[in-house]
Amino acid sequence: MSSDAPDAPDEVAERVKNVRVEDEMEQSYIDYAMSVIAGRALPDARDGLKPVHRRILYAMHEAGVTSNAGHRKSSSVVGETMGDYHPHGDSAIYDTLVRMAQDFSMRYPLVDGQGNFGSIDGDPAAAMRYTESRMAPIAEELLADLEKDTVDFESNYDDRTTEPTVLPAAFPNLLVNGSSGIAVGMSTNIPPHNLGEVVDATIALIEDDSLSNLDLMEHVKGPDFPTGANIVGRNAIKEAYTTGRGRIRVRAEYEIEEGERGDSIVITEIPFQQNKSRLVERIADDVNDGTLEGVRDLRDESDRNGVRVVIELKSNANTDIVENRLLESHLERTFGVINLALVDGEPKVLTLKEMLAEYLSHRREVVRRRSEHDLAEAEDRAHILEGRLKALDNAEDVVETIRNAEDRDAAREALEAQFEFSEEQSAHIVRMQLGSLTSMEAAEIEEEYEDVQAEIERLETILGSQAELDSVIVEELRELKEEYADDRRTSIIEDAGTVTDEDLIPREDVVVVLSEEDYIKRVPTETFSSQHRGGKGVIGSDLKEGDRVSTVFTANTHDYLLCFTNQGQVYQLKTYEIPEMSRTARGKSAVNLLDLDDGEELTAVVNTDDFGEDEFLTMVTRNGKVKRTPAGEYEDVLSTGIIGIRLEHGDELVDVEVTDGENDLVVASAHGMAIRFDESEARSTGRATKGVNGIKLREGDTVAGLVATHEGDDRALFTVTENGYGKRTPLTEYRPQSRYGYGLTDIKTEERNGNVVTVKAVTDDDHLIAMSQSGQILRTVAGEVSTVGRNTKGVKIMDLDDGDHVASVDVYTPSDEDE
The missing domain is CATH 3.90.199.10 (Topoisomerase II, domain 5)
Structure with a gap:
């Protein structure tokens, strides 16, 4: 402001106040918040x-x-x-x-x-x-x-x-219809309830105000949603009613219908505030991206009569598993109860009893004020009727007085003076018609006067007694229940606890097949009957053109597996999550199970049940590096995998074994060499380390596999080559040496045999599951292969077509039932 500007008038200056900006903002925001809370967002506890x-x-x-x-x-x-x-x-x-x-x-x-x-x-x-x-x-x-x-x-x-x-609210609308809203810094979410149950609880509280929340729950079983469905468990209801807050699980109502082509899951009621169309879309999305398997068709057949969503399952689908997946992802929602309402203009979280008590307090006030109003009207009417009766008793004199009066005002004054009528009575009498002086009319007035007197007496009794006033409320509530109450729509079912897919999956041994293009499937091992060695086996996978089998392994459906890749990554996989398919099926993309990069393949699978805290995961790479890491470091595996070993450029992880710190390691090479040494020679290191040299490799040679053994182990080393040949040699024939030597000759790898694919430790009763790159699979008993010494050619294990090679081999120990 310029120095020559005129001064503000004194009266204006006196109205100007200096305030801190933060204080003004704080107070203004509080005023705004309270305006939203009281004027828009929260219901009144009295009328809801x-x-x-x-x-x-x-x-x-x-x-x-x-x-x-x-x-x-x-x-x-x-x-x-x-x-x-x-x-x-x-x-x-x-x-x-x-x-x-x-x-x-x-x-x-x-x-x-x-x-x-x-x-x-x-x-x-x-x-x-x-x-x-x-x-x-x-x-x-x-x-x-x-x-x-x-x-x-x-x-x-x-x-x-x-x-x-x-509003006067003849019923507890806050509980009956519920409410939801978001204010500033707080929100309310009160579920609806059954009118009949709420009325019963209100009457019970009137009759005994010492009832607890749990006592009132004998009447109010739980929320009753307009869309029906089911509330799972009663603990959350109890918490919501006793504290004012709770998280209630609401589950859709559905049934299983059997059909010729497979079962159908038919949804007939959905959780409150769930969008049915969006529910169907999300289920369809999960089916399309492979998250939800076993669904053949999805239809919304809903009409004006109600909800009907039909989920048709494939004939080979496990209905229990699909049902469980739907419950986990789509058919259950959580309703967060927050019983927040305005009490005397202030927000308050209310228990069940407090909500009913606030309503009762309001209703008692309404009935009291109504009774006072009705009493005043009744007394006014009685006063008028008394005047009319008195006028009837003096009909001739009254008529004569009115007739002799100059006008209406004079007539009123004369009546008041002569007969002691009040102003109201005299005014009414002046307006009366002569026809009302008949004897019949007089009888009706007398009857009405008696009725009015009885009404006055009744109203005075109500106003003079809390019990009488409460009895009026009870009677009106019962009439209202009779008029509007209906059956409960939402059922309350017991919480059976969380049911996992694993609980629904039968325990069975399976063969898992993974191709280079990441198609994966599982097939029950019983699908493949045992054959003599040297057979062709059967088709184990119908591969895409140009695709080849990369890995085959056996596991139980309940196994939790650590899957190691050639690039040193570790993924966790639950066997039952792998899609079960027919023997000749191609499989499904593994993208949702294993986040494999291009060129990344599984090279070893370890069952987490096989190791404990004091054991190690011992790894060997293609270039002969050996690394040991405590098994405990692999407990928390991310969905995107974790680093299992740090690899040098050009190296790959080949095999992994579980060891106890006192094992010997047998490392076999592709050119038929094998070395045995004490695992302690490879000191224990962390996950992201490279390890130490385990075997010396001649030019062009690489590591083919790893076996853990111990002194006195009566198993044999089963060596399998790429052309389908192999042999069994007792592990005792592989004498211990120092780490990082060339080792001893294990098998002759000539043109007939080809390079070694893998080595396994087996007993006579073990079965070998061998799979070729083209998808042929052979199951044979290890005992059918004669035990021979080292440095031999071996015998034919699997008959392969020209150009086909063994891709992967695993050992399977069948149960008594499987045999």
Whole structure:
């Protein structure tokens, strides 16, 4: 401001206050927050309504849009509400009106809508100019006796008229219809309940106010949602009712229907506030991306009569597993209960008993004020009737007095002076018609006077006794229950605990096949009958053109596996998650199970049941490095995998064995060499380390496999070559040496045999599962291969077609039943 600017007038300067900006912002925000809390977002504990709901109903009441009147354009109702009571956007008012008319949103709708008011699929309602509405009969119970001074009124936003601060509420609407809303720094989410149960609990509390929340739960079993479904377990309900907060699991209602082509899961009720169309879309997405397997078809057959979503399963699908997956991902939702409502204008979290107590306190006040109003009217009427009876007793004199009077005022004064009538009585008598002086009319007046006196006596009794007043409330609640109560829609089922897929999967041994293009499947081992050595086996996988088998291994469906890749990564896999398919099937993409990079292949699989904290995972690489790491370091495996070993450039992980710290290691090479040394020569290191040299390799040679053994081990070393030949040699023939030597000759790798594919430690009773690159699979008993010494050619294990080679071999120890 320039120095020559005029000074502000003194009276203006006196009104200016210096305040800190942060203090003003804080106070302004608090004022705004409280305005939102009290004026928009939270329901009143007495009538269970927010201001917008209350104003809509009151506007309809004032406009005569009651349940027995004709429907009125919704735009008219919105206009009346917005113009007189709720000076906010019309869309907010109409959205509220729409929800009050939706039978899938409100347990007992307060508005009777005509036209398109939306659907459970999330379809929006038609524009307000196209729909019509009126009050539902039960809504009128919220406004009953409003004209009898039962509640306080306040000026509307522009002081042109008044509106009620709360409705009389003949039933506990806060519990019956629930409420939800988000205020500043707080939110409310009160579930709806069954009217009959809530009324029973209210009556029980009237009769015995010492009842606890648990006692009241004998009447109120739990929330009762308009869409039905099931509440799982009672503990969350108990917590919500005793603390005001809780997390309730709501599960869809469905049934299993058997069919010729397979079972069907038919959903008939969905959790409250779940969008049915979006539910079907999400299930379809999971089916399409392979997350949900075994589904053949998905249809929404819902109509006006109710929900019906049909999920048809494939003939070979495990219905229990598909059902469990649906429950985990789609058919259960959590309803977070927050019983937050306004009590005396302040937000408060309420227990079940407190909600009923707040309603009862309000209802008692309403009935008291109604009784006082009715008593005053009855006394006024009795006073008038007394005057009429007195006039009848002196009919001739009264008529004569009135006739002799100059005008009405003189007649009233004369009656008051001569017969001691009050002003009200004299005014009424002057207005009486002569016909009312008949004897029949007199009898009717006397009868009415007696009735009025009885009513006065009844009202005085009610006002003079809490028990009598409560009996009136009880009687009215019972009548209301008789009129509007219905059966419970939401069932409460016991919580059987979390059921995992593993609980539903039968224990069985399976063969797992993985191709170079990452197609994976599992097949029960019993599918492959044992054959003599040297056979061709059977087709084990119908591969895509150009694809080849990379890995085959056996496991139990309940095994948790650590899968090691040639690039040194480790992934965790649950066997039952691998899709079960037929023997000749190609398999499914492993992208959702194993996040393998291009060129990354499984080279070793370890069952986590095979090792404990004091054991090690011992690894060998293609270039002869050996590394030992405590097994405990592989407990927490990320979905994207973890580093199992740090590899040098050009090296690859070949094999992994579980060792106990006192084992010997036998490392075999592709050119038929093998070295045995004590594992302690390879010191224990962390996961992301390279290891030490384990075997010296001649030019062109690489490591083929690793076996862990110990002194006195009576197993044999089974060596298999790429051309399908192999041999068994006792492990005792491989004498211990120092680490990092060339070792001894294990098998002759000539043109007939080809290079060594792998080595396994076997007993006579073990079975070998060998698979070729083209998908042929052979199961044979190890004992069929004669035991021979080292440095021999071996015998034919598997008959291969020209150009085909053995891809992978695993050892399988069958159970008694499998044999």
